[in-house]
Amino acid sequence: MSRPSAHNRLHSAVYFLLLAVLMLLPAQGMSQPALSQNEKSTIQFFESVRHSPPMMRAFLDAMPKGADLHTHLSGAVYAEDYLQWAMEDGRCIDTATFTILSPDAPSNKSTAQDPCPQGSVPAERLFHDNTLYADAVNALSTRDIHSVSRMWGHEQFFSSFAKFNAGKLGRGADMLASVIRRAASQNILHLEVMDSIYPVTLKNIATSVGWSGNAEDTLNALRQAGLFESIENSVAARRALLDETRFLLQAGLEDEPGLAGGASAPVPDVSVRFIQQIHRNSSPEQVFAQLAYSFELVRHDPYVVAFNFVAPEDYPTALRDYTLHMRMIDALHALPEYTGTNITLHAGELAMGLVPPRDLRFHIREAVETGHARRIGHGVSVMHEDNAFGLLRTMRDRRVAVEICLSSNDQILGVRGADHPFPVYRKYGVPMVLNTDDEGVARIDLTNEYLRAATTYALGYQDMKALSRNSLEYSFLPGASLWADPAAFIMGGDCKDSPMGHETALCARLLEASDKARMQWQLEKAFVDFERDVAENMARP
Incomplete structure (x- = not known):
């Protein structure tokens, strides 16, 4: 260095x-x-x-860190874990894309002797082929991102998720247990984890009802079509996930790397709540049905504390329907039963060159003023907004916190250092919290984000402490x-x-x-x- x-x-x-x-x-009056x-x-x-990053890393790892409020469950799991489970579950690996596949995936070659689809091999081969294993880890994450010839790491990052979808099947508790253990090892007290739970009937109901343009009428039609009949099942499924995760943690059976032979470890004392995900790149009727279901689920399940839109903000459908989505939220939020719903929104996860300038001018403002967001995820393009300085003051006065994800913004958008609005938010008194976003895909942890903030922006210990405190202050914990x-x-x-x-x-x-x-x-x-x-x-x- x-x-x-x-x-x-x-x-x-x-x-x-x-x-x-x-x-x-001396302290005086209401001073510190x-x-x-x-x-x-x-x-x-x-x-x-x-000026010693190794020593600073050890210091910050031991420092209490209140919460990680912006973390996607599937993206928080490391590729090595997905591959280990794929081997244990008898899955296959596509040798061209390194996508994890189920043995019964469509194929014109699958036989009892050769159960994997054409172009794939049994995942257990990873045990014996180091090159295949390394390539699979790289494909399921951004580990080798600098050798990928693409604009920034945008597509490499987002393309990873589809590749490990099959590896998640039946592994929800293992995934959550892995994330909790990693949090506990860094002295994190609370997690708000983004994950989705919807009835299998949602798509058909949404398609049959459609989107009339009137939120209240469409909501009533969805209710009459039976959309909310599975709410109790969704609540029960979430409890079952938590119970199974607790069992794994207590038994030490989640095979977290470093716990050789399933050795037990102290049960982590980490609080967990969930944020329901809504996929913004769906048709309007699908998005509205997800929104309605999410408002209702937050109302009934104390472990689901908010909802958020997910998926790339720069994809065509997300750009076309952005304002429509905010108006959908506004209309539902106005209903008496939904007015108190916590909302956090990915907004401004954009940069110059990724989208036309016109799409940088309003996303964060609409999320705050129309979408009723109490927290903003990323907020990188804030200084491209119309009347950006006025927006900063609005966010400060309303105490709308920004979920800062430094490594993610660097990898996906190529925005780092002085080009990142972190110092601007700080200057204008907008509350900020540090988060991982997708620590498995990004190959980081929350300590890394504290270290990055401290070294990049010359923060002091009191600043680190304030960021840690902020994460609980702006959590959606009740009370x-x-x-x-x-x-x-x-x-x-x-x-x-x-x-x-x-x-x-x-x-x-x-x-x-x-x-x-x-x-x-x-x-x-x-x-x-x-x-x-x-x-x-x-x-x-």
Whole structure:
């Protein structure tokens, strides 16, 4: 790595000077509470390892990270896991595309002796063919993205998903268990995982009902056609997934890499909620039926806390129908039974050159103002929006958080460093949270995203801590927040003066009543323990 620039050395010197001054100032009124000695030591140690990415990585891996709020379950699983399950489940691998196939896939060659479709081989061959295995991992992820001759990594990234579809069959609990274990190993407390659950009848019902252009009339027709009759089954299926995942975690049977022979490990204490996915590149009647079902599912299942549109924002149908989709959301959100529904929307996952300039000018604004989004996924093209500065102020004033996915934006859009709006959002006080997006496909984890933010944008330890706190503040966990001022993280209310570990009766009642406050309190306790460990152990050579 190159030596730190003069600018960076100057930045560090100024930072230490400001830190020294801040440490001498007493807390006043509603200002931030005085730093503890352990927190001061942690800040100093963070600065001492600023120019050592390996040491910074270890520090951030151990640091408590509240939540990952933008992660797709299928894309969060590593290719190696899909291939392992393919071998165990007797699946096949297409030797041209490296798509995972079921043995009974259509073929003019399949026989009892040769069960795989033509052009494919049994997945178990991966055990004995290292080249085939490496090529399969590359095809199911972006591991070898820089050798792929395509615009940025856009198509390589999105084409991966169809290739491991067959590998997911019957493996939902294994997938979720793998993601939970990885989160726990990084000291992540909460996950909001994007996944879809719909009745098999949805497509036929949507097609028969159609889209009239009137949301309320179409909703009534879908209801009369029986669309919502399977809601209870969907709720039960989600519970079954969670129960099976819990069983796997407790038994240590998910075969997570590193747990040789199925060795058991401590059960991860990670909270999990789901965000229902709506595929935006479908016909209007299909999208509306998914929307209606998602509004209703969020209403009935406490484990499904919101919905989101997914699939590339730049594909023709998504571009053509973007405004229509936002108006569909607006019409359903206006109904009394749906007004309180949490909504997070992929918006602005675009860049100059990917689409015509006209398509960069309104997506984020419409998601906020028409789509009622409380969080925006990616938001990369914000400065291309009409009246971009006014939009930033609107997002700040409404506390609409941006789900920042730095590695994903680099791989898919080629947007990184100073070209990314991260510093702009920060300058205008728009709340941000760091996320992985698709950590398996992107070959990253959440610690990597914290490291990338810290090193790219010269953030300090207090900035890292704020991003971690933000992730719980802007989660869709129900209940009151612990923070009287979420922008400055000033505690108020019943837990303001309560000691940790010896909570007052008022504070205990708040923590019992509010999932969000309880998780935030857990994070604050984790920070106290972490900063003590840094001061007593990590900072010592």
